[in-house]
Amino acid sequence: MTATEVTERDVVRVVLPRGGAAHDLRAVRVVLHREFLRFVSDRTRMVSSLLQPVLWLFVMGTGLGSLVRDSIPGIDFRTFMFPGMIAMTVITTGMFSAASIVWDREFGFLREMLVAPVGRGAIVLGKCLGGALMATSQGVLILALAGLVGVPYAPGLLLTLLGEMFLAAFTITAFGTLLAARMKSMQSFFGVMQMAIMPMVFLSGAMFPLANLPSWLHVLTTVNPLTYAVDPMRHAVFGYLNVPPQVDAVLNPGIVWFGWRLPIGLELGVVAAFAVVLLGVAIAQFKRSE
Numbered sequence: 001m002t003a004t005e006v007t008e009r010d011v012v013r014v015v016l017p018r019g020g021a022a023h024d025l026r027a028v029r030v031v032l033h034r035e036f037l038r039f040v041s042d043r044t045r046m047v048s049s050l051l052q053p054v055l056w057l058f059v060m061g062t063g064l065g066s067l068v069r070d071s072i073p074g075i076d077f078r079t080f081m082f083p084g085m086i087a088m089t090v091i092t093t094g095m096f097s098a099a100s101i102v103w104d105r106e107f108g109f110l111r112e113m114l115v116a117p118v119g120r121g122a123i124v125l126g127k128c129l130g131g132a133l134m135a136t137s138q139g140v141l142i143l144a145l146a147g148l149v150g151v152p153y154a155p156g157l158l159l160t161l162l163g164e165m166f167l168a169a170f171t172i173t174a175f176g177t178l179l180a181a182r183m184k185s186m187q188s189f190f191g192v193m194q195m196a197i198m199p200m201v202f203l204s205g206a207m208f209p210l211a212n213l214p215s216w217l218h219v220l221t222t223v224n225p226l227t228y229a230v231d232p233m234r235h236a237v238f239g240y241l242n243v244p245p246q247v248d249a250v251l252n253p254g255i256v257w258f259g260w261r262l263p264i265g266l267e268l269g270v271v272a273a274f275a276v277v278l279l280g281v282a283i284a285q286f287k288r289s290e
Contacts, residue, residue, distance in 0.1 A: 024122035031126025032133070038100060039134045049093045049138055053085040056207075057142075057149065064207075072247050078149040079241070080251050083233035084206025086139050086161065087226060090169045091201065093138045095193050097131030098176025102189045120286045124177060128279060131173030132166055139165040152240050160236045167271050168229035174278035175225075181285035200226045205234070211253035222255060228270045231255050235264055 039046070057078055065077030072080075143161060147153060176193070183189040201207075203217075204226035213221065221227050231254060238252045254261040262270075 024119050027119075027122040028126040028129065031123055032130040035097065035100070035127065035130025035134065039097070039130075046138070049089060049096065050141055052092065053088045053142055054145070056088065057081055057085045057145075060207075061149070072251060074244050075241065075247055075251070076150045079151055079237070080209070080234070081207060082146065082149050082151050083161075083237055084201075084204065084230055086142050086165060086233060087168060087204060087206055087230045088201055089138050089142050090135045090165055090229075091172045091197055091226065093135035094131050094169050094172035095176040095197060097134055097173055098127070098180045099186065099189055099193070101127065101177060101180040102183045102186050105184065121283045124279065124283045124286055127177055128170055128173045128282075131176070132170035135169035135173065136162070136166045139169070150241075151237055154240050157236055157240045161233055164229065164233050164236070164268070167268065167275065168226070171225065171229070171271055171275040171278065174275055174282055178278055178282040178285060181282055200224055203227065204230045206230050209251050209253065210255065211250050218256075222257065225271065225274045227255060228267045228274075232264050232267050 061078035061081045064081075068077055140162070143158065143165075151157075175196075179192055179196070180189055183192070203220050203224045205221060206226075210218075210221055210227075210231075234252055235254065238248060243251070255267060256262070
């Protein structure tokens, strides 16, 4: 058959998948599923993410509790630290999930994802949702230890903490994704990650009360996004405890702006606002980076 004999019906047509919201949602599901498979296959990562918060809670918490036992009667200091250790688990797992972006870039898989006929936003959203779900599942394991530190297994409390964990996990994963958007090597990312994690954890009130702080330290805690995730969880825990009012005022003072204590709903709104902004910036970075 000559070239002139080739008719239109003999030409193989290339059909591109249709775009739209349904197509992007499928891409989100695929990326999320891949993140889940990677997470469950990496047992070393799962164990290491849990080990540090458990050590802080039961070793450091016990040691510090022996020093402040007389000043906080009626409550175990580890009970105070418990919400902070949940936050530590969430932030560690969320940031490690974002590190997979750098790994995919090094091995070329990220470029294959970015040239797929889907929106960059769908890929980033899938990454963030996957990281948030994995971080929340890790937080559930810490939540299972609640009874060992005097936190009741009340269904309302557990559901509240679960929702707050997911919101915090999504925000942290979006932040990690933003950092990973321009990183070219795992060494660089882990260096920046450690530089970001430790100040955020220490300045969130996870390990010390926010009451009676020096003014400079109070300012640093109020500009830390993680503070607005830890305080609602601690407020939920203390709502189910019988704590003397003077002790509650010291250990659970809330976040104060110019003498005004923020409502819990506003604190959660601040975390959600951070999540939306960080997700938007991360998507913009991905559109520019490749």
